[in-house]
Amino acid sequence: MNDHGEDPFDELMRRSLAEEAGRIEPADGLHEIQARVRAQRAPVSRRPWVITTGAAVLGTAAAIGAFAVLNDNTKTADQPSVAGGPDTTTTASADPSTAPTLPPTPKPNPTKAVTLPPTVDPSDKTRALQEPEVKQKAVPIYWLGKVVGNKNGPDYRLYRTWQSINGRPAEEAVRLMTMSKVAGDPDYVSPWDGAAVNSVRYTDDLILVDFKQLPAATLEPDVADMAAQQLVYTVQGALQRTAPVQVTEQGRTPKTLFGVVDANQPLNKAQKADVQAMxxxxxxxxxxxxxxxxxxxxxxxxxxxxxxxxxxxxxxxxxxxxxxxxxxxxxxxxxxxxxxxxxxxxxxxxxxxxxxxxxxxxxxxxxxxxx
The missing domain is CATH 2.60.40.10 (Immunoglobulins)
Structure with a gap:
């Protein structure tokens, strides 16, 4: 017991410590406590035991505050750090009710297979198209006529007439072309006399003319070439197409036409100036x-x-x-x-x-x- 009675400073310290102990929360309040203590102290000389006791108490408070901070699992990111202290990083627990809703990951969509139209093979006769039938349609038919006066070119050239037909235009035109009497002019002839057409079909790249029977005559090369052009001009004119013409006999390709013209390859159209009459x-x-x-x-x-x-x-x-x-x-x-x-x-x-x-x-x- 002190002979001089209670010291006001000691009473003040006890009160402060009691108040601070009652207010201890799980946060680092050390610096705040020190600031309030310094503000309330009077400028008097300290006794050694008081300093020792105060330091021990303050150290205990600091330890309690530090422990509280290390074990605070309820601190969230929106709580401010203690003023004057270092920033403390904490991990916030995820709240499922506030988590953003992400769109569902789309399931892979398998690419659809594209079905391409089949390529028509000109040599495949079954894939060729057949003409629609018509009524009272005029079609061109070409004939061979002997050239009069001009001795600088072929002896025969192509002359054109028009005929009205019912049925398939090109097929009917070829059928009429195989009969010279249809021309109605004794100056016009057809080396295809005696032939019998079976069908005329076409693709984008080829015209297919199939005969039941081809002419058996053998012609001079110039006349045979002109007869081949007679067929090409007639068929292309009736179909209004310019594709080359492949000749077959009962579905088979003959070696030659009129014993001269190579029939293994399609017949191409010659220039007008080379074959038509002037x-x-x-x-x-x-x-x-x-x-x-x-x-x-x-x-x-x-x-x-x-x-x-x-x-x-x-x-x-x-x-x-x-x-x-x-x-x-x-x-x-x-x-x-x-x-x-x-x-x-x-x-x-x-x-x-x-x-x-x-x-x-x-x-x-x-x-x-x-x-």
């Missing part, structure tokens, strides 16, 4: 009866577009002649004119003349009856 009459037809005001039409490849014509009365021998102009010169183009002829039987001739000497180079003719 001039021909399309209307009127041979042996046709016409009125006195009739029109003549045809095709010509004429120098400077001039096309000459003449009509001879077969009874009176009267000759009427003149010329007309084709739509274009030096290329195959249409022409037309209207002759003035009296009643009777006439031989109508359309021809081209040489610009060098005026001789007739190419001609076509029709016998007509004017009434």
């Amino acid at each position: 001039v021909w009459i399309e209307t009127p037809e041979n042996n046709q009866t016409v009125k006195q005001s009739f029109k003549v039409t045809g095709i010509a490849s004429a120098f400077e577009a001039q096309v000459d014509w003449r009509a001879t009365n077969l009874k009176t021998k009267v000759v009427v002649k003149n010329y007309t102009m084709a739509a274009e010169g030096q290329k195959f183009a249409s022409y037309a004119f209207t002759p003035k002829l009296g009643a009777g039987e006439w031989l109508l001739e359309v021809y081209l003349t040489s610009p060098e000497d005026g001789r007739i180079t190419d001609t076509d003719s029709k016998t007509i009856y004017v009434k």
Whole structure:
């Protein structure tokens, strides 16, 4: 017991320690306690035992605070750190109620297999298309005609007529082409006489013409080549296609056509200037009866577009002649004119003349009856 009575400083220290002990929370309050103690102390000299006791108490408080911090599992990230102390990193427990909802991971979608259309093999006859049937359709048919006047080219060239058909256009055109009498003109012939067509089919790249029977005749090479072009021009014209033509006989490819033309390969279309007649009459037809005001039409490849014509009365021998102009010169183009002829039987001739000497180079003719 102190002889001098209670020291006010000692009483103040006891109170402070008691208050601080009651307020201890699981946080580091050491610096805060020290700050309050220093603020309340009077500037008096300390006794040695007081200093020792105070240091021990403060050390105990610091230890308790440190223990509380190390074992605080309820501290969350939004609680502030103690002022004046070092930042303390803690791990917050995940709250399932506040966790963001992520979209479900999509399941892999297997790629669909793409089905491509089958490639048509031109050699596969079963995949070729057949023409639809039609009624009253005009189709072109080509014939061979002997060239009159021009000795610088082939002896025969192609002449075109038009025929109205019912059925499959190309198939019917080939069928008619195999009969020379259908041409209706003794100047036109067909080396395909006696052949019998079976079918005409096509793909994008090939036209397939199958015959029940092919011609047995053997021709001179130039004529055989022209006969092959007769078929190509007729079929392509009726189909309105430009693909090459493969000829078969009862489904089999023959070695040759007319004993000369290689039939193992498809036949390609030759240039018009190499095979077509340089001039021909399309209307009127041979042996046709016409009125006195009739029109003549045809095709010509004429120098400077001039096309000459003449009509001879077969009874009176009267000759009427003149010329007309084709739509274009030096290329195959249409022409037309209207002759003035009296009643009777006439031989109508359309021809081209040489610009060098005026001789007739190419001609076509029709016998007509004017009434």
